[in-house]
Amino acid sequence: MDKAANPVLGSVSDQYLLNVLEAQRDPEAFWLAQARRLVWHSEPSHASRSDFTGDVRISWYEDGRLNVAENCLDRYLLTQPDKAAVIWEGQEDGHRTVLTYRELHARVCRLANTLRRLGVSKGDRVAIHLPMVVEGVVAMLACARIGAIHVVLFGGFSAEGLAERLRDSQAVVVITADVARRGAKLIPSKTTMDEALAACGAESAVRNVLVVAVTGATVPMQAGRDLSYEAEVALEMPDSPVEVMAACDPLFLLYTSGSTGRPKGVVHSTGGYLVWASFTHETVFNSQPDDIFWCTADTSWITGHTYVVYGPLVNGGTIMIYEGLPSWPAPGRWWDVIDRNGVTVFYTSPTVIRAAMREDDSVVESRSLASLRVLGTVGEPISPEAWQWFHDKVGRNCCPVADTWWQTETGGVMITASAGKVPGRPGAAGLPLPGVQVELLTPAGAGQEQPVVEGAGEGLLCLSASWPGQAMTLWQDHERFRQTYFTTCPGRYFSGDGARREADGYIWITGRVDDVVNVSGHRIGTAEIEDAIATDHEVVESAAVGIPHDLKGQGLVVYVVPREEGVLDTARVRKVVADSVGRYAAPEKVYVVRDLPKTRSGKIVRRLLRKIAAGELENLGDLSTLSDPECVQALISQVAEQQ
Ligand code: 6R9
Numbered sequence: 001m002d003k004a005a006n007p008v009l010g011s012v013s014d015q016y017l018l019n020v021l022e023a024q025r026d027p028e029a030f031w032l033a034q035a036r037r038l039v040w041h042s043e044p045s046h047a048s049r050s051d052f053t054g055d056v057r058i059s060w061y062e063d064g065r066l067n068v069a070e071n072c073l074d075r076y077l078l079t080q081p082d083k084a085a086v087i088w089e090g091q092e093d094g095h096r097t098v099l100t101y102r103e104l105h106a107r108v109c110r111l112a113n114t115l116r117r118l119g120v121s122k123g124d125r126v127a128i129h130l131p132m133v134v135e136g137v138v139a140m141l142a143c144a145r146i147g148a149i150h151v152v153l154f155g156g157f158s159a160e161g162l163a164e165r166l167r168d169s170q171a172v173v174v175i176t177a178d179v180a181r182r183g184a185k186l187i188p189s190k191t192t193m194d195e196a197l198a199a200c201g202a203e204s205a206v207r208n209v210l211v212v213a214v215t216g217a218t219v220p221m222q223a224g225r226d227l228s229y230e231a232e233v234a235l236e237m238p239d240s241p242v243e244v245m246a247a248c249d250p251l252f253l254l255y256t257s258g259s260t261g262r263p264k265g266v267v268h269s270t271g272g273y274l275v276w277a278s279f280t281h282e283t284v285f286n287s288q289p290d291d292i293f294w295c296t297a298d299t300s301w302i303t304g305h306t307y308v309v310y311g312p313l314v315n316g317g318t319i320m321i322y323e324g325l326p327s328w329p330a331p332g333r334w335w336d337v338i339d340r341n342g343v344t345v346f347y348t349s350p351t352v353i354r355a356a357m358r359e360d361d362s363v364v365e366s367r368s369l370a371s372l373r374v375l376g377t378v379g380e381p382i383s384p385e386a387w388q389w390f391h392d393k394v395g396r397n398c399c400p401v402a403d404t405w406w407q408t409e410t411g412g413v414m415i416t417a418s419a420g421k422v423p424g425r426p427g428a429a430g431l432p433l434p435g436v437q438v439e440l441l442t443p444a445g446a447g448q449e450q451p452v453v454e455g456a457g458e459g460l461l462c463l464s465a466s467w468p469g470q471a472m473t474l475w476q477d478h479e480r481f482r483q484t485y486f487t488t489c490p491g492r493y494f495s496g497d498g499a500r501r502e503a504d505g506y507i508w509i510t511g512r513v514d515d516v517v518n519v520s521g522h523r524i525g526t527a528e529i530e531d532a533i534a535t536d537h538e539v540v541e542s543a544a545v546g547i548p549h550d551l552k553g554q555g556l557v558v559y560v561v562p563r564e565e566g567v568l569d570t571a572r573v574r575k576v577v578a579d580s581v582g583r584y585a586a587p588e589k590v591y592v593v594r595d596l597p598k599t600r601s602g603k604i605v606r607r608l609l610r611k612i613a614a615g616e617l618e619n620l621g622d623l624s625t626l627s628d629p630e631c632v633q634a635l636i637s638q639v640a641e642q643q
Contacts, residue, residue, distance in 0.1 A: 060272030091324030247271025265475025276469025281311030411469025
């Protein structure tokens, strides 16, 4: 990067550029220095022993030993025991709790002791299925304290979705809620979990279910298995020893969607992940000790892991957690949360911003928002218009906006305009963080060489060197890990996204190039949807694609070929998806068609289906590879009839 020759980079801070250069010159020394952010029982003697070739090995700080909960809590008991660690606000009037570091530590210890008493030990999996309540944070840290691997499950999963993940992870204890609040709706968490466990039958390893009384509703309790969370933790002492872990022991696994059917259990490490959480939380948001840091993500998303819980706490910050929706009971609710609690950093998603833009500007303008210092967004591309609105209306023209590109697999932010260091540019993600080695590769046919794009240009977004936050493997499927991420562009990690780089280095994310659809920031594999639909015997074949959607970023559209021509209940298809994946994945539209367009080798041509569903009929591209080019016209008219 040549600062002098480049007016934009001219305003990138010197310290930032120095870090970039230092990390490039001697990554080993740079990352070893970053490890000093943490407290270690035994300090690592080296940083990375990772290798993207052969069987693929991701290994950071290998001989270091530490405990994550001790890093997030105990170290601060000495320096700032009475500082607020968590500010929680409920969606019901007057529901608010503040926990100091001392209090959070005590709660974590009580649960850690409870889990130990229930026979949970190092390496066991514990599933956490909770709404945005303090117990979610407590549960993650309690697992970390005893070396159990947490698996946080989304509250919106169907019973079948939960069952699949419980079977795969072989969790021994589940922590769930009686009922969760979601605006005016009540979500029956416990009974959905009961259904999931019934569906698992003998394939589940769950011995106990701890039920948090979120609303206090009466729910069925199975004797011997189900226990009241509150009653159990009350039996325990507020102190508990930590399990000292190796840096490469798994801290958690988190399921995410890929381009094949089965969800992937992404496994994150203890040492490398925590260094990454600390480094990125400080660098990206220019974090300050008196920040009230509000990342609005659900804890079941990687963003919730890294920026609701681990990043801010490992850096000794104060986190804000809000239970409810942005516009319930009335528009502007989240702006009130910011004003009432003095939130300084607000990190949210483009979906939330787009929804707020649709409201009258007076909603946001009538709030003060004077406490805000830094804004961030994550999850999907943000349009220049939405970026500008966020900057002008929420940030009142004076807060930097960091769009942050990253993934479940990267553990934390990778590409962004770090607040106060790199000038933001509406619509662009920004620059790679220090130590992040981005390469864009030109897509090539099988067996062909893939040239690296130098300077300005577009290509597949790859990372050519490991970084501390990189996932180590997929749960019990290292071969799938290697195949998924390291074969498209050999010797590199391939993200599944495409990107464009400007001459001055700024990167724009162009979206997924694989079969993953991003609906309001939820990654949904089209194969997951198609597998669900395949269980309907009236359907011969189906194809799911994503199309642009004003509010959600992308919407799902499904094409189905019925067994009996023209006869199919589309409502049933939507229900089958909602039941087996979750309501959030129910398609916007189901088209019943006679045939799907395929290549001569039998591959469904999704590009065509996407264009037809989006009504972009002018340029359908090359149809010569289709086995039956005629089918396209028929398809277009069948879709038109159903629109
Ligand atoms: C953190 C997170 C990852 C996928 C990723 C990409 C999309 C995320 C983005 C973005 C454009 C951004 N994505 N952030 N696209 N600009 N700032 O979202 O993780 O749920 O695993 O999703 O989301 O397509 O590959 P995850």
